[in-house]
Amino acid sequence: MRAALLEAVGRLTMIEAETPTIEEPDQLLIQVKRVGVCGSEVHAFCGTHPYRRPPAILGHETAGQVVAIGPAVTRFKEGDRVMVDPLWPCGQCAECRAGYPNLCFYKKMLGTAEWPGAFGEYIVAPEPTIFPLPDNMSYLQGSLIEPLMVGVHVARMADLKARESVAVLGTGSIGGMVTGVCHALGAGPIITADSHQHCLDAARERLGATHDFLLPDVDPVDAIREVTGGRGVDLAVVAADDVSLVAQAVEMTKPRGRVVLVALLTEAPLKLRAWDIISKEISVIGSIISDHSDVHQAIELATSGQVDVEAVVTHVLPIEETQRGVEMAHTKDDGAIKVTFSFEPA
Ligand SMILES: [Zn+2]
Numbered sequence: 581m582r583a584a585l586l587e588a589v590g591r592l593t594m595i596e597a598e599t600p601t602i603e604e605p606d607q608l609l610i611q612v613k614r615v616g617v618c619g620s621e622v623h624a625f626c627g628t629h630p631y632r633r634p635p636a637i638l639g640h641e642t643a644g645q646v647v648a649i650g651p652a653v654t655r656f657k658e659g660d661r662v663m664v665d666p667l668w669p670c671g672q673c674a675e676c677r678a679g680y681p682n683l684c685f686y687k688k689m690l691g692t693a694e695w696p697g698a699f700g701e702y703i704v705a706p707e708p709t710i711f712p713l714p715d716n717m718s719y720l721q722g723s724l725i726e727p728l729m730v731g732v733h734v735a736r737m738a739d740l741k742a743r744e745s746v747a748v749l750g751t752g753s754i755g756g757m758v759t760g761v762c763h764a765l766g767a768g769p770i771i772t773a774d775s776h777q778h779c780l781d782a783a784r785e786r787l788g789a790t791h792d793f794l795l796p797d798v799d800p801v802d803a804i805r806e807v808t809g810g811r812g813v814d815l816a817v818v819a820a821d822d823v824s825l826v827a828q829a830v831e832m833t834k835p836r837g838r839v840v841l842v843a844l845l846t847e848a849p850l851k852l853r854a855w856d857i858i859s860k861e862i863s864v865i866g867s868i869i870s871d872h873s874d875v876h877q878a879i880e881l882a883t884s885g886q887v888d889v890e891a892v893v894t895h896v897l898p899i900e901e902t903q904r905g906v907e908m909a910h911t912k913d914d915g916a917i918k919v920t921f922s923f924e925p926a
């Protein structure tokens with residue numbers, strides 16, 4: 581099969597790879613139709629991801645068609661249109677048993693050497709990670725369910741309620757999805773800040789952001805205080821890889837508010853004045869990927885049109901162009917937000 585291999589940091593190469601085979605009775609073979617580039621692929625490409633390392637076939641935001649099933653598969657048949665939850669937990673450990681499969685220490689993630697991803701034309705996945713695509717959902721939309729799930733998980737971790745005010749710092753694809761979910765749940769105002777105007781435009785025009793501020797021209801703390809009458813927001817979400825945003829998020833959050841960190845801030849230690857957290861009794865919450873319980877809500881939000889998942893899609897490229905596509909997702913050049921790949925000839 582055709583596959584784009586992350587050979588080394590900064591180098592994606594097309595190879596002829598062995599097509600994966602069903603090895604357990606509950607597994608399915610899926611032909612990839614669409615796959616998106618996530619911030620975590622960018623991190624892998626740059627050598628800054630905690631576990632996505634070369635050599636590996638990346639790609640975990642995907643939808644495709646079932647081409648073969650193992651004998652124990654009961655919910656799917658050949659030809660079904662599906663999306664994949666890239667989280668494959670062990671199911672046995674204390675975290676799994678407590679209902680936190682995303683925190684499983686033994687989990688496999690799609691798009692790693694352990695579980696080759698959808699930058700290859702075929703993937704194998706166990707049945708519990710597969711979800712049917714509703715008839716009215718395209719493969720492209722299906723490939724966006726995973727980033728939407730990340731947004732759903734952020735809102736759940738924050739225990740977001742209707743009419744709460746939200747600041748989303750960084751409106752790339754994850755920040756965009758967070759914005760869309762917060763809007764769908766009735767939050768507002770939703771104030772966004774980003775260093776790219778085209779990212780802000782997508783969030784405001786199609787995902788429900790009410791205000792936006794271009795960084796670094798505007799001090800987001802001052803701007804957000806002004807919008808909220810000096811009090812600050814109920815929830816600030818850090819969705820961009822810039823550690824300085826964390827202290828700003830704490831500053832712009834009102835007493836008893838929450839700060840959720842969802843960007844993979846792996847590169848530098850935080851600089852924070854603890855007193856800013858203590859004196860306002862702010863909760864700083866980590867949010868990592870999502871779990872199967874977020875899938876159904878994400879599919880519902882997308883199919884009902886409450887979140888316009890395609891708002892972040894800017895490029896559909898042939899799989900041969902992964903090097904250029906991932907670089908673009910990194911630099912946000914050419915108006916890029918969400919870059920996706922297709923295996924079909926253009
Ligand atoms: Zn992702």
Ligand SMILES: [Zn+2]
Pocket residue numbers: 669670671672673674675676677681684685686687
């Ligand atoms: Zn586990």
